[in-house]
Each structure stands twice: as structure tokens, then as C-alpha cells.
Amino acid sequence: MAEEQTKSDEDLSIEEILSSIRDIISEDDDAPEEVAAAPEPEVVEEEPEEIEPLTEEESDAVVVEAVEDDDEILELSDPIDEPETEPVDFEAALDAVEDDENLLSENTASASLAALDKLSRSSAIDNRRNINDAVTIEDITREMLRPMLKAWLDKNLPDIIERTVQKEIRRLSSKSDD
Secondary structure, X not given: OHHHHHHHHHHHHHHHHHXXXXXXXXXXXXOOOOOOOOOOOOOOOOOOOOOOOXXXXXXXXXXXXXXXXXXXXXXXXXXXXXOOOOXXXXXXXXXXXXXXXXXXXXXXXXXXXXXXXXXXXXXXXXXXXXXXXXXXXXXXXXXXXXXXXXXXXXXXXXXXXXXXXXXXXXXXXXXXXX
């Protein structure tokens, strides 16, 4: 009996909350122009039903029912009707393009090829070809950086070694003093 009383009290408080929310919304709408106030909702007292314990399955069912009622919500798995497009025959499209419509002029293309050829010959990467017998950008970059790395090491390596050795000697000498 006590549970039935608290259930009806909760229902009334929920109705009161909903009523106050409706009032606030109607007040916000009334500000710019005169609008008739919404009629007060009728409080219908229902007989309390048997209370079932809440479980995840029950709450999931309620959510699924709510989602199924809304026609505008699409699920990610729903197929979308896309217009049929005809496949493009790229070979036919390439054949249709005339030779005069190249992006590069003959002079630009030959200059680019000459520069790439010079770059690949100037580096010593011919000995380091990959499995496909092709020169990669990584190979070219490595060979271009090799002289810069050598110069940097020649300049900085003696100082780095000296500092590292001094640090290690200090560490060992402090351990021997202990």
C-alpha cells in the first residue's frame, strides 16, 4: 500500500514538473507576440499497475520502441537509395583526348626528365636498388643527406664524445668515493 502511495505521489510530481515546463515554454513564446496560453493539462489518475523491477533489457526495449516510432531517424545500417551511375570507361576517355591537350609542353617534359635523370645519376644509389630494381625517394633522400650528415658529424662528434666521456668519468669517480 505504501508503494502505491509513493507511486501516485511520483506521478503527480512528474505531472507538476511537466506542467511547469510547459508554462515556461509558453511564457518564452508569449514574449514577442500575443499567443493564447496552452490549456492546463488534465490530471488523469490512473490505477497503479504492478511495479516491475527495472532491468537493462526493459530500458533497451523502451528506447527501441521510441526510435522505431520516429520515421526521420536513420540507422547507419540502413541502405541509402543512391542514383545509379554508369561506369566510366577511362580508356575510351583517354583515347578521346587529343595529344595536343597534354598538361606539359614538350620543352617542360624534356627538361623535367633531364633533371630527374641527372639526379639519379649524380647519386651513388645505383648500387642500392630495391627488389623491383627501382630507385625510391627514400634512396634519393638518403644519398642527398649523406654529405650533410658527414659534415655535421665531423664538426660536432668530437665535442659530443668528449662531453659523454667526462660525464661517465664523473659518475664513476663519484661512485668510487662512496
